Amino acid sequence: MLQEYTATLDSTVVLSYIIQDKDGKVLSKLNADKQIPSASIIKIPLLLYLMEKVEQGELALHETYKLKNSDKVGGSGELQFKPDGHLITYELLASEMIRISDNTATNVLIRKVGLRSFQEWLHTNGYKTTQLNRYMMDFDAIAKGQQNYTSSAEMNRLLLSLLNEKSLNKASTLQVIEWLKNCEDNSALPYLLPEVVAIAHKTGTLEYVRGDAGIIFGKRPIVLTVFVAHYSNLENANKIIAEIARLAFLDFDE
Template sequence: MSLYDDIKGFVNSTDGNIGVSIKNLKTGERIDVNEEMMFPSASTIKILIMAQIYKMAKEGYIRLTDNIVLSDFMKTAGSGILYQLNSKHKFTIEELITLMIIISDNTAANVLIDIADMKNINRMAEDLGMLHTKIQRKMMDFEAVKSGKDNYTCPKDMTHLLELIYAGKVVDEEYSSMMLDILKKQQDLGRLDLYLPDDVLIAHKPGELKLLEHDVGIVFLENCQYIISVMTNNLSTNLDGRKAIGKISKMVYDEYVKL
C-alpha cells in the first residue's frame, strides 16, 4: 500500500473530521485527503497575521521596533502570558509576533490584528491564493462566533502558505526567512512532533479549540524537507485529535526519512 492509501485508510477509520495536505519539497509528491475541507482555523490563522504585519513593515507603515504599551483593555484570556502580566510593560511589534507564534499568545494576536486590520489580512490571503481562508473575528471572541463570524481555513491553504514562505515568496525572501525562523522556535508541542524523534526540526503552528486540533508545518530532515498540514475536529476528545495528527505525521516521517 502507498503512503496515500495508509493515510486515507486512517482518516476513513477515524470518527470525526480530518483533513490532510502534504507536499514533499524534494520529490514534489503531494498527498491530499479532504484537503479543501474548511475548519475553524483556531491559531493557525496567526501565520497569516504575521505575514501581513511583515508586509506592512516592508512597505514602511510600521517598524518592527515600534513599542506597544500593554494596557488592561488589550488583554485577552486563553493561550499566552500577556494577559497575566501587569499593564504598562512595553513590547516591540517584533516581540509580539514572536509571542503570538511560539506560545500562541492571544493578547499579542489581537493587538496585531488591530494594527494589521482584518480587511488587509483577508486581502493578503486572496493575493496569496488561499481560497478557503478568512479572518472575521479576534481571538476568544465567542460572541462573534455565536453571531456566525469565525476564522476559517483548510489544510490545502496552509500547505500553500507554508510552501510560499519556504520559497521566500511571502513579502520577500528576507521576511519569509524571518517568519520561518520564528516558526522553528515553536513551544506549543505534542501534535506533529508527538511521535517523532526529539531532534527533528519542525517550523510549525498548532491550533486548538474545543474538540478541534490542528498543526501545520515544515519538517526538516537531513535529506528531505516536506510540508504537512493536518486539521481535525469532532473527534471524541482533544487528545484523540492530537494523537491523530501525531500518527499521520509519523506515517509521513517513516516514509520520507528513507529518501
C-alpha cells in the first residue's frame, strides 16, 4: 500500500523516508540517504548529546540558567517573551526545545554544550549528512549559505540507538522518549494514527521542507523519518507525512 501511495504523488514533490523495525531491518525506504535541510529535527540529536553530557556529570538538569536579552530569537517558542534575567532550568530548556520547538531554548543549549563540540560528536559517531552549522534563526548565517542538515537514514539511525539504549542509559532514554512524546505538533506523523498509539517524535519546518521523525509504539516499535520538499503548501506536506505514517502502521505493525 505504501509504494502504491507514493507513486500517486506529484512528480514535483521530493520525498525522502525510511521505515525500520526495532532491530534496524528496513521495511521501506525512498531516497533515505539524501541530505536535506534538517529544520528543527536537528534538535533530536542535540537533545541526545545534551543528555550524554548529563550522564557524564558535565551538566545537571536542575541547574538554572539566567536568560539574557541577547539569547532571544523569534520563530517558535515562548522564552523570547520572558524578561531579562528570567531563571529557567536546563530540564525545562530541553523540554521546551522539543514540546514547542523553542528556538531560544535551543540556542541556549547549543551554547552550553558547544556548537563545535556537537559537530565533533556527530562526526565521531559516524554521522556524515547530519550537521549543525548555525544557530536557530541566524539569518546572517543562512544568507552565507550555512545550513543545518540531516537525512532520513541518519535520523532513523539516531532514533534506533535511542530506542535500543545504545546511546544513553535507561533512565536518560526514558526521559528523552518522554520529552519526544510531549511534542505538541501532531499535524504530521501522528495525525492519522489511532489515538491510543503513542508516538515519540519531533517535527521540523522550513519554507521548502517539512519533516517529522519518530518512534511509533504499536504492537512493536516502528521507527520512521519522513521529509517532504518542494511541497505546494504546508497542509499538503503534512497530509503526505501523515499518510505515510498511517500506511506504515497498517503495513508493519504486526
